[in-house]
Amino acid sequence: MKISLSRKVVQGEALKEVEALSGQALNACYQCGNCSAGCPFSFAMDIPPNQIIRLLQLGQVDEALKAKTKWICATCLTCTARCPKGIDFARIAEALRFIALRDKIDHRGPSNIDPELLAEVLQQGLVSGFRKYST
Amino acid sequence: MKYSLFLGCTIPARARNYEMSARQVAEVLGVEFEELPGYTCCGFPIKGVDLDSFRLLAAWNLALAEEKGLPMVTLCSACTGVLTEVNHELKEHSEMRDRVNEALSRVDSGAHRIEKGVEVKHFARLLYEDIGLDAIREKVVRPLEGLKVAPHYGCHYLKPSEIYEGFDDPEDPKTLDELVSATGAESLNYEDRKWCCGGALLAVDPDISFAMANRKLDRIKAAGADAITLVCPFCSVMYDDNQKTIETKFEKTYGIPVLYYPQLLGLAFGLDPKALGLRMNRVKTKDLIARF
Numbered sequence: 001m002k003i004s005l006s007r008k009v010v011q012g013e014a015l016k017e018v019e020a021l022s023g024q025a026l027n028a029c030y031q032c033g034n035c036s037a038g039c040p041f042s043f044a045m046d047i048p049p050n051q052i053i054r055l056l057q058l059g060q061v062d063e064a065l066k067a068k069t070k071w072i073c074a075t076c077l078t079c080t081a082r083c084p085k086g087i088d089f090a091r092i093a094e095a096l097r098f099i100a101l102r103d104k105i106d107h108r109g110p111s112n113i114d115p116e117l118l119a120e121v122l123q124q125g126l127v128s129g130f131r132k133y134s135t
Numbered sequence: 136m137k138y139s140l141f142l143g144c145t146i147p148a149r150a151r152n153y154e155m156s157a158r159q160v161a162e163v164l165g166v167e168f169e170e171l172p173g174y175t176c177c178g179f180p181i182k183g184v185d186l187d188s189f190r191l192l193a194a195w196n197l198a199l200a201e202e203k204g205l206p207m208v209t210l211c212s213a214c215t216g217v218l219t220e221v222n223h224e225l226k227e228h229s230e231m232r233d234r235v236n237e238a239l240s241r242v243d244s245g246a247h248r249i250e251k252g253v254e255v256k257h258f259a260r261l262l263y264e265d266i267g268l269d270a271i272r273e274k275v276v277r278p279l280e281g282l283k284v285a286p287h288y289g290c291h292y293l294k295p296s297e298i299y300e301g302f303d304d305p306e307d308p309k310t311l312d313e314l315v316s317a318t319g320a321e322s323l324n325y326e327d328r329k330w331c332c333g334g335a336l337l338a339v340d341p342d343i344s345f346a347m348a349n350r351k352l353d354r355i356k357a358a359g360a361d362a363i364t365l366v367c368p369f370c371s372v373m374y375d376d377n378q379k380t381i382e383t384k385f386e387k388t389y390g391i392p393v394l395y396y397p398q399l400l401g402l403a404f405g406l407d408p409k410a411l412g413l414r415m416n417r418v419k420t421k422d423l424i425a426r427f
Contacts, residue, residue, distance in 0.1 A: 040330045044343045071339050076331035077294035081305040088295065097183050120341070 003060055014061035014099075021095035028085045029053045035079035035089050045069045049079055049089045056092070065105055070096035136265060138208040138256075139200045140168040141218065144176050146210055149376075150368040152412025156397035157210055157258055159411055163274055163404050164266050168208070171199050177214040178221070187238070193221035194235045197255075198247035206254035208261050212367035215257040216291035219298045226252045257292055259366045259396055260302060263310045271317045276405040277427050278319025284399065285323045285360035285391075286311040287351075287374070289367040290331050305329070314396060315364060318403035325358035327351060334369040348373045349385045356389055362423055363393045371395065375417045392420045402427060 019026055029050070036048035047055070047067040055064045064070075073093035080088045099105075146154050161168060178192030197218060200207040209215040225232045236248045256264075262271065293305040303310045308329070315322035333347025352374065355363060363374055375393035382389055393416060401411040402424070413420045 040327070040347065041336070041343065044340070044346075072336065072343065074290075074331050074333065074335035076290040076335070077305075078290075078329070078331070080295055094183055101184070117341070 001063070003058065003063070005058060009059040010057075012059045012061070015056060015059050017099065018056055018061060018064075018092065018095050021098050022088070022091040024087050024089075024092055024095075026053060026056050026087075026092070029057065029087055030085065032084060034082045034084065035087075038078045038082050040076065040078060041072050041074055045072045049073070049093075052096075053087070053089070053092065061099075065096055065100055065103075069093065070100065136165060137167045137169060137205055138261065139171050139203045139205045141171055141174060141177070141196060141200065141207050141209045141214060143209065143211045143214040145368040145372075150210075150371060150395070152398065152415040153210055153368055153371070153395040155410065155412040156395055156401050159406050160262075160397045160400045160404060163401075163406070164262075164270065166261070166266070169203055169205060171196070171203070171207075174199055177209075177211075177217045179213045179217045182217070187234075189217075190221050190224070190231070190235055191238050193217055194225060194239060194249055195242070195247065197222055197225070197253055198239060198249050200253045200255075201250060202247065206256055208256050208258050210258050210366075210368070212257065212289050212291040213369060215255065216294075216298075219255045220295075222252045222255050223298045225249050257366065259292065259311060259314060262396075262400075263314060264302075268313055268317045271314070271400070275317070275319060275403045277403055279399070279403050279427060280319050282320040282423070282426065283323055283359055283361045284315050284320045285325055285355040285358060285363045286315050286328070287332065287355075287363055287365040287370055288329060289365060289370045292366055311364070311366065311396065315399070318399055320399065320403075323355075323358045323360055325360070326354045328354075332367075332370040332373040334373045337373075344373070345377065345381050345384055348377065349381050349387070352378070352381065352387070352389050352391065355391060360391055362399070363391055364396050364399050365393065366396050378418050390418060392416060392418045392423050394420065394423075 031050055031054060033050045036042050036050045039049055042048050047069050052064050052069050070093045073090055075090040077090055080090055174196050175192055177196060178189040182189045209218060225235060232249055239248050288308050288311055293299060293303050293308055296305050312322040330351050333344040336344040365371055371393055378389055398411045398413055408424045413424060
């Protein structure tokens with residue numbers, strides 16, 4: 001993957017939006033990788049949590065948004081408990097979900113949900129899932 | 136000892152056995168519950184949609200509890216997390232509190248507002264801190280000797296730890312283990328005991344969700360557990376309601392009963408299994424009950 005860096009990109013508005021929505025200081029991360037090592041869901045992620053933070057530190061918000069990671073994060077907070085810098089990755093994933101929903105990335109309306117899934121999944125699971133699925 | 140009881144949505148709809156058993160053991164321990172008429176969803180499901188509405192829903196419930204002048208007790212770990220978090224935020228940030236109160240003033244003719252917040256406690260924490268292990272042991276008439284129980288803590292019972300003001304250690308938790316031991320049962324240590332149940336991903340990708348639950352059930356089975364005990368209705372949905380599905384999907388046999396902690400405690404208190412809702416558990420509890 002080729003990325004171009006400039007002050008404009010690294011200190012861009014999109015990055016500030018992620019910081020404002022998550023309340024997390026992204027530059028505090030020094031890439032120890034504890035979050036990804038402990039994440040019980042990393043097996044299902046395309047980009048592990050620490051690399052998402054690295055992409056964001058470099059202003060690559062679009063790349064971070066493209067990854068499935070934000071949807072796979074279950075907010076179990078294992079990473080949050082283990083981060084030596086006090087960063088809450090679950091909130092960063094939540095912020096990315098906010099942006100994805102607003103920008104209609106991965107958009108899927110409730111009417112497009114597979115009827116088989118509808119029959120199987122709990123109503124509350126669905127309501128909860130709307131935050132990840134729809135706008 | 137009196138508390139206002141916040142049940143949330145999942146428990147009345149899907150986990151009556153949790154509510155029934157909690158009420159039963161509370162009675163034995165002299166814990167009185169006051170109902171919260173007019174309570175709504177805690178706000179958790181819409182946290183990712185709109186933060187203001189999320190806080191407003193939580194605040195509505197916190198305001199109802201504040202009017203009672205009683206600490207609020209919750210059974211669901213997600214409700215506990217959300218209500219504790221918003222309670223904490225509204226205490227710390229007066230601007231946020233003003234904004235929430237402004238929104239609350241437009242509901243129900245402004246009958247409810249947040250002044251100073253309340254104390255929010257998970258029922259298991261109440262048992263551990265306010266009742267205490269000694270008082271619990273005193274009420275045990277049928278020690279569950281020889282029963283090997285795998286405790287599943289789940290995520291939001293202890294995390295994020297800063298909002299729970301240092302209650303237990305999320306990296307090396309012990310409260311649920313000690314509560315299990317108080318019943319006379321053996322609390323098992325097993326690999327990856329702190330792992331998430333996977334329930335949060337059920338609506339995103341059931342395959343990942345079931346894979347998570349399956350991995351943990353494997354470890355619990357390997358540890359030789361006779362039962363799992365937990366304190367969150369969504370974790371129970373994964374391990375109890377979906378155990379059969381997981382068995383079929385991964386061609387495994389588990390058959391491990393999943394009991395809410397108050398159900399386990401109620402058995403040790405000598406209470407009627409039917410009154411503890413043990414017939415409602417999906418994985419049959421009959422053989423386990425017959426042992427005591």
